[in-house]
Amino acid sequence: MKDPDGATKEFASSFKRFIDAMNAEAAKETSPLLERLRAHLGGDPGRMPIVSEDYDNYEHPNVQVALDKVLYSEGRTADLVGISVPNKRWQQFAFSDLLAPSNPYGRISEGPVDYVNFHLEGERTLACVQYGLFFVTAGSDRLAVFVVGPPTLEMGRGNRMRVEVACSRREAALALLKDLTAAAKDLNVYRGKAISLAPGQYGVQSLVKFHRLPTIARDEIVLPDGVLERIEQHAIRFSDHAAALLAAKRSLKRGILLYGPPGTGKTLTVMYLASQMTGRTLIITTGLGMGALGTIGQFARVLAPATVVVEDVDLIAQERGMPGMPSQPLLFELLNQLDGLADDADVLFILTTNRPDILEPALAARPGRVDLVAELPIPNAAGRAKLLSLYARGLKHEGVDFARYVEKTDGASPAYIKELLRKSALLAAIEGAKAVTTAHLDAAMEELAAGGELAKRIVGFGTGGLPLGPMGPMRPAGFPTVEVRSRTPQ
Numbered sequence: 001m002k003d004p005d006g007a008t009k010e011f012a013s014s015f016k017r018f019i020d021a022m023n024a025e026a027a028k029e030t031s032p033l034l035e036r037l038r039a040h041l042g043g044d045p046g047r048m049p050i051v052s053e054d055y056d057n058y059e060h061p062n063v064q065v066a067l068d069k070v071l072y073s074e075g076r077t078a079d080l081v082g083i084s085v086p087n088k089r090w091q092q093f094a095f096s097d098l099l100a101p102s103n104p105y106g107r108i109s110e111g112p113v114d115y116v117n118f119h120l121e122g123e124r125t126l127a128c129v130q131y132g133l134f135f136v137t138a139g140s141d142r143l144a145v146f147v148v149g150p151p152t153l154e155m156g157r158g159n160r161m162r163v164e165v166a167c168s169r170r171e172a173a174l175a176l177l178k179d180l181t182a183a184a185k186d187l188n189v190y191r192g193k194a195i196s197l198a199p200g201q202y203g204v205q206s207l208v209k210f211h212r213l214p215t216i217a218r219d220e221i222v223l224p225d226g227v228l229e230r231i232e233q234h235a236i237r238f239s240d241h242a243a244a245l246l247a248a249k250r251s252l253k254r255g256i257l258l259y260g261p262p263g264t265g266k267t268l269t270v271m272y273l274a275s276q277m278t279g280r281t282l283i284i285t286t287g288l289g290m291g292a293l294g295t296i297g298q299f300a301r302v303l304a305p306a307t308v309v310v311e312d313v314d315l316i317a318q319e320r321g322m323p324g325m326p327s328q329p330l331l332f333e334l335l336n337q338l339d340g341l342a343d344d345a346d347v348l349f350i351l352t353t354n355r356p357d358i359l360e361p362a363l364a365a366r367p368g369r370v371d372l373v374a375e376l377p378i379p380n381a382a383g384r385a386k387l388l389s390l391y392a393r394g395l396k397h398e399g400v401d402f403a404r405y406v407e408k409t410d411g412a413s414p415a416y417i418k419e420l421l422r423k424s425a426l427l428a429a430i431e432g433a434k435a436v437t438t439a440h441l442d443a444a445m446e447e448l449a450a451g452g453e454l455a456k457r458i459v460g461f462g463t464g465g466l467p468l469g470p471m472g473p474m475r476p477a478g479f480p481t482v483e484v485r486s487r488t489p490q
Contacts, residue, residue, distance in 0.1 A: 057150035066183035084111025251343035260376035263415030305346035
């Protein structure tokens with residue numbers, strides 16, 4: 001009877017010879033794609049260095065415009081082919097995977113190039129390579145550039161866009177990646193545009209949205225005397241004289257807080273400032289975008305000069321000492337972004353709120369956070385007269401004494417007055433009248449009041465200004481304020 005241990009060793013030795021033989025046969029396998037890589041690179045790509053660069057997923061269009069420039073200029077030429085393999089959209093392939101004739105998911109071969117359309121401003125779209133292999137010639141160097149775009153649907157934080165470069169000379173591969181990264185920064189598609197950011201849980205296309213700004217004339221902003229001038233000085237004039245300030249070693253980063261009841265023109269004022277500060281990147285943050293403050297700060301640094309708008313900042317910046325108030329990680333992130341900017345970065349933060357009384361005083365504790373606070377109050381009689389005249393432009397009216405409605409709209413916000421005239425025009429149109437009359441205005445006021453006090457608050461009537469405390473209206477503590485509330489527009 002044979003020794004059991006000897007039989008086991010004999011089987012193990014035979015099995016190893018079998019595996020070695022299988023590996024040797026597998027090494028002999030090839031594919032047209034692998035043969036093309038060998039011919040282009042002038043050797044075995046499996047023995048050549050591969051250098052790679054990962055990019056944030058929102059950089060996909062920037063990398064694309066960089067590829068278009070770098071691979072087809074300065075003596076470089078490129079031929080682009082696609083990669084065909086089953087289920088590739090659910091995987092993160094690397095360049096080394098292309099060197100195997102097949103993988104557990106199927107055979108790898110040349111195929112059509114995968115593109116994804118990235119929506120830019122207006123009707124513009126940019127076709128970006130999602131999966132593609134560039135055969136690049138740069139003088140005497142031969143390189144292969146493999147591009148894998150971000151997942152079209154969010155598949156985890158670890159999935160990022162990647163560009164890999166293979167070349168017999170590592171220095172040539174590094175130089176190409178350096179040129180790509182520099183071009184992506186210089187040709188950034190977001191620079192000078194109006195954008196908003198969201199967490200991107202529905203893929204990269206949901207992370208960045210482009211917006212078309214309305215054109216706001218200065219006379220459309222109705223504020224107490226001096227308020228708009230101070231805001232313009234801190235926002236527009238500041239940037240106009242950025243060079244002189246830098247020469248004097250003054251910081252360019254700054255913040256403005258606009259506060260007041262709903263409907264008093266905070267967003268309109270922001271849009272006016274944006275329309276006047278041309279050439280700047282505008283980053284708008286609301287709602288879910290609050291969760292992307294870290295990314296927003298990153299955008300602002302790269303895309304400066306930039307304006308960052310955080311609407312309803314009270315949602316994330318409530319005072320930490322308030323009873324029952326939990327920790328606010330987004331507040332700390334906002335403070336970090338305000339503090340983390342270089343002094344020479346021309347970045348303006350504009351914060352808006354309806355509840356200044358609950359804001360964290362630390363927002364103004366350091367220069368460069370919030371340097372100017374302006375109240376946008378409910379308009380007085382002079383302001384309401386100006387608003388009625390403004391919103392009546394283009395409206396045909398007959399026999400209307402607008403002075404009467406200046407009195408009747410006491411306590412109304414600009415938003416309410418605008419809606420009053422719109423609803424009056426609608427009632428006149430329904431009736432078939434050629435002009436708005438007093439009857440239409442009165443009927444519109446009745447309709448706007450039909451929902452009771454809640455409806456009035458929603459449309460901005462009788463908001464009563466700021467929340468009341470034991471000493472009167474509650475305003476933000478510890479903030480430098482524009483003290484011109486009592487003056488009326490002329």
